[in-house]
Every structure is written in C-alpha cells, then in structure tokens.
Amino acid sequence: MSESFFLSPNLAWPLALILAWVAGEFGHRRTGLPRISIYGLVGFVLANLQSGLLPSSDSIVLLANIAFGLILFELGYRINLRWLRSNPWLGVTSLTEALLTFIAVFYVAQAFGVEIIPSLLLASLAMATSPAAILRVVNEEHSSGQVTERILHLSAFNCVLAVFTFKVVVGLWVFHTTGDILHALWNSLVFLMFSALLGGLFGIAVPALLSRLNNSERDATVVFAIAVIALVALTHALDFSPVLATLAFGLIARHRRIALSQAEKNFGTLGNLLTVLLFVFMSSTLEWSMVMAGAGLALVLVIVRFAVKTLAVAAFSHVGGITWRKGVLTGVALTPLSAFVILLLEQTRHLGIGLIEELTALAAITLILEVVGPIVTHWALVLAKEVPDSDRS
C-alpha cells in the first residue's frame, strides 16, 4: 500500500491534523465537548479506517513527546511545593489515592486472570492522571478554584509516583526474578533522580540565562520552548524519563525565577499545534481489534479506578480544607489517563516489550479515557462552579 499517494506519512499527518483541528473547532462549538476528546476520536477513526493510514514514525513520536514535554513544563511551573508543607493533607491525599488505585487495579486484573507482571504494570500506569488532558481542559475553560488547583497538583504527583512504580515493575520484568526487587527499586530511584536532576539543571540554567539577557518579558516563552525541546531530545537519547525531566524543569524554573515572568499559557500557537498532533497521535496507535479484545476488563478497570480515586480524594476533603462536594469533584476530575500511558509505553517499546500488544485491556482503557476523560474533567469543573459562566456580555 505504500505506493499509494495518501499513505505517504509526509502527507497523511498534515491532513490528519487539518481534519482533527476542523472537527475539534466545530465539535467544540456545537456540543461544548473538550477539543482534545474530538482530536482523539479523529485520530482513532483515521488510523482504523484503513490500517496504516497514519503510520507512526520516530519523528512523530518525538514531536508527540515534545508536545507532552511542553505541557509538563507548564504543569511543573504551576506546582507549588510549599503547599505540601502548609497543607500536609494534600500529600496524604495524593499518596492514598495513588496507592489505593494501584492495589485495586492490581486485584481486579488478577481476578480477570491477567498474569502478575502485566497486572503490576497495569496497576502502576493506572495511578497516573494525564497532565495533558487536565491542563488543556483547565486552560480551555479558564477555570480557577480549589478543584482546579488540586487536580493540577495531584496529577503532577501521581505521574511521578506512576513513573517510579512503572520503572520498578519493568525492572522486575527485565530481570525476570522477583528476588531482585531491591535492585529494581534502586535502579528506578537512580533513574528518577537523574531525570529530575537533568531537568533541575535546565531549571537553574535557563532562568539564569534569561536574567542575563534582561528582556524576559518578550522572549521567555521562546527560550523555555526551545529548552524543553532540547531537554526532551536529550532525555530520549540518554534513556531518561522526559516526563520527570520536563516536570522538574518547570518546577525548578518556577521556584528559582529571579525575574518572574508570565510564560504564555499553553506556549501559545506552538502549544496548540502540538496538542492537536499529540492527541491524534495517541489514539492512532490503538487498533480496533485490540480495543475490542480488551474492552470487558477495561470497562471494569475504568470504573474501579474512577471509584477508588473519587473516594480516596473525597475522604480527605474536609480535613484538607474544602467542601465534601469539591472533594468528590476533585476525585472525579482525575479521570483522564491516556497521553501519559501511550508515551511511557512508546518509550519502552525499544526494550522489546510490546506492552500494548500484551495488555489488550490497556488499548481499550486508553481509548475510553482519551475521549471520556476530558469530558468528565470538564463537567467536574463546571459542577464545582469554577468555570466562569458566559456572563461576558
């Protein structure tokens, strides 16, 4: 089929982006659905209409990673670590919801006859909330309030926890012996530290450079964007975690900024463009047959994960200083998962671990949550009254 005019990746991707963007704008205006849900649907449909319509290539994977890196940088920039100290319940909430999600998903997978290691992998991935979906929805809706603040922080924390446990489990798998758990833990910890350290170095160097240039207002966005691209490429080459590195970059940059400056939300046009690509790319990696095969278990897992996150977060809402209602909505809003999973898996693909193929349930979970996740977050924010009503008349 490769001789077909349409199948050239050089043409297929730009066309897919145009389609997704147009569908996103019209769909959003007609239905009020988050644009990213629609991008995901378009990607999935295009990739499955005719197998291979959207061929994955290394450059697309790298671009998707850059898109994700920019989002994580922005998320890191919005995280206030001091909040953990002044409100310890935030940390307790985060650890509890992540841990309980891990346990619950693991046992459900076991009950469905999934083997130990794949169950552990599923469980570790399920801990995370996709920062891409959260941040896009928050920015698109201009929401502000406790649900908004808390999902941003909880999503950053549970991603770090998920990367850590995922790495431990992969370590166990690679060594093929459960006796090496300490070794795997150690490896994972070192991996985390180096990734974070690399990001931290950028976080110190770039603001220092900016303050030397002394024109931070105008060029900050460009400089940070270029630095993120470089950091993603570097972590890829060195086999570190781009997730952690870019998150740490944003975090350190925020806490170190000498001259504070407003980095443009979403990295402006560049961010918008790459977001379309990211969400189309993610669902284009999923195949219809795989989705169908894992649909049953996936549905159960999605429901269990949703229930556990909601209950665990809601349980600490009163002591954490918010209403029960907002606590429940915070837990509900943590539903999105997809971008994080796909990119993490893409990175392990070269290790010879075809996780998506092995974990059929994962393909279905990813698809369900890519479309449904942002919608759930959107409605949680609306119900929490954190989205301005259209009173801009």
Add this chain to the structure above:
Amino acid sequence: MPLEPFKSSASLTMGVELELQLVNLSDLDLTAASPDMLHLLRRAEFPGNVTPEVTESMIEINTDVHTSHTGMLAQLKLIRDRLLRAGDTLNVGICGGGTHPFQHWADRKIFAKPRFREVSAIYGYLIKQFTVFGQHIHIGCSSGDEALFLLHALNRYIPHFIALSASSPYFQGVDTLFNSARLNSVFAFPLSGRAPFLLRWEEFERGYFAKMEHTGIVGSMKDFYWDIRPKPEYGTIELRVCDTPLTVERAAALSAYLQALCRYLLERNEPEPAEDDYLVYNYNRFQACRFGLDGTLVHPKSHETLSLREDILTTLRHLEPHAAALGSQDALEHLYPVIYEGSDASFLRRRYAESGSLEGMVDAALERFRAPAR
C-alpha cells in the same frame, strides 16, 4: 424606603473594612478563590467579620468597634493571621494594594449573590473594572448633625488620606503615573464624588435623600459612592478614599489618624465648613491621587498653595495631644516615616524597578502583607 433614623453611637469609636486581593501563587494574577476561602474561614469563629465582594478574587474583612488604636491593631493582626493560615491551606496568596497591577478586568467572575448580579447588570463592565481594593474607616457619631459636620469639616483633609494610603500605581499592566489609580475607577460611577453641602440631618433626610429617592435613582445610602458618606444604620461616617494599604499596621494607623483628626475637629477650633470649600476639592483630590505626597494643595479658606507633605506633617504635629488623649501615639509614630520614605505606591514602584516585572511587584506585596518590614 425612607432613610432610617441616624442611630446614635459613641463619638470617636472606629471600625475598619479592608478589601483584599486573592492571588494565584503560580502566575500571581488574581484568582477566583473567595467561595473556597469563605467556606474554610466560616468553619471556625472569625476574629471580626469576613464577607464576599463583588468579584470572586476579592475578599472583605471588617473589625469590631474599637476605641483605641491598640485594640484595632491587635484585631487586625489576628484577622491577618487567620486569613494567611486559610490561604496557606488553599494555596491562595493574600495581599493589600489598591489595584492588582496586571489583572485583566474581563477575566473577573461576579460572585453569585443577587445584589452583585444586579449591580453587574446595571453598570456592565464598570463593575468588573471595579475590581479595586479600598480601606473604609468608620467613625462613630452621637447624632446625624455631628456626622454631617464631621463629613464636611474633613473635606480639606481628604487628600491626606489618599496620599498616605496610596498603593495603586499600576493598573491593567501599565504604570498610570498616579499614586492612587484606584480612585479613577470609583469616579466612573455616576453617584460618586462628594455629599451635598447640608449640615442638618433633617435637611439631608427630607430635603435631599427623600427627593433623590423619589427620582428613582437611589434606594438606599449604599447607592452613593461618595468619598465620605453617612451611615445612619451604624451611626457613623464612612471614609472611603483610602487604598487598602500593603500592611494591616498601616491600616490601623490611618484609622487612628482619622480618629484623632475628628477629635480635633469636634473641638470646633477651625472655621466652620462652607459650600465654597468645595471649589478646590476636586483639584486637591486629583493632586493627591496623581502625585501622592509630592502633590500641592490649595487651602480652601486662604487659597494659598501648600505642599501636601508639609501639610500632613503640620497636621500630625498638631494632633499629638489628641493622639495622646486617645492613646494612639504609636499610630502617629508609624505615619511620620511614611512622609519621608514614601507611600506604599513608592514602595511598589521601587520593587518593580528591582525585580523588573509586575509579577515581582505582586510577590513583594504578598511578602509585605505577611511580614511587614518594620
């Protein structure tokens, strides 16, 4: 509804209201956090009172009635600490300042309360533009006549309060060159400005308020946005020209300054206030807003030109015995250095120059509210 009778209260008692900014600690813009803050603050007894303001990125506090500067300051500090604790729990920054330097008014959210929705419908964008932060000082009066006398006798001192409290040099992202840009937002309202020159409460009630009410323009005293207005239900006059200072210490000192000034005026050693005093009123007020302590005043009686800085200094010295009688020497001690070192507006401009960004300026305001320099 006719104006309620003026409720007599003890002369020279005082109360303070402060409108404060709720700031997002990530981008340092204003954030719609008041519903969450109010929920948390209302769980336990609050030292004073806390209420929502028209947009969700503002919160208003008020003190009880005080007779002394010491009591006022102590309560304001308690209130500040409670607010800061709640803010820490919710990751919300709290600070003073008459304006937020770069918030965009169109981004503001109107607090869900019928009155706020009403005024928003009447005034349109003016209300969101009105996301400015003021300090209101109430002084108790024994009668309506005393209230109207004080209200008009204070006319020549209004610029003092504008210049001493000024903390709104930036608005919508630009340096306005004003020290108090906030008051320009207030002047946009049709019922702003000064009260009509009437010295008898009965005349005010029948000859002015009843007529105004008959026109259908106003329903209660709340509809007037005057620089000073009588508040019959509390038995006070309310001075509304002050920007919210960056610290509660400054807020308490300003309130004690007004108290001492009223004590002095009630001795009636100055020439009686007259309608013609108001010929220079708007000019003087503009000078104070625009130039702060560097402004010049025209004396309403003698028409001589005075330096605002000198005039405040003279007044402070003049008030020393009154402050001593009221036990508020500390308040005057707090204000003397302001005259030389500059107001909060100068402080903010300096911090902008140092940090090179408006965000750095907001950061400085947050820090100063928490831990004042002196």
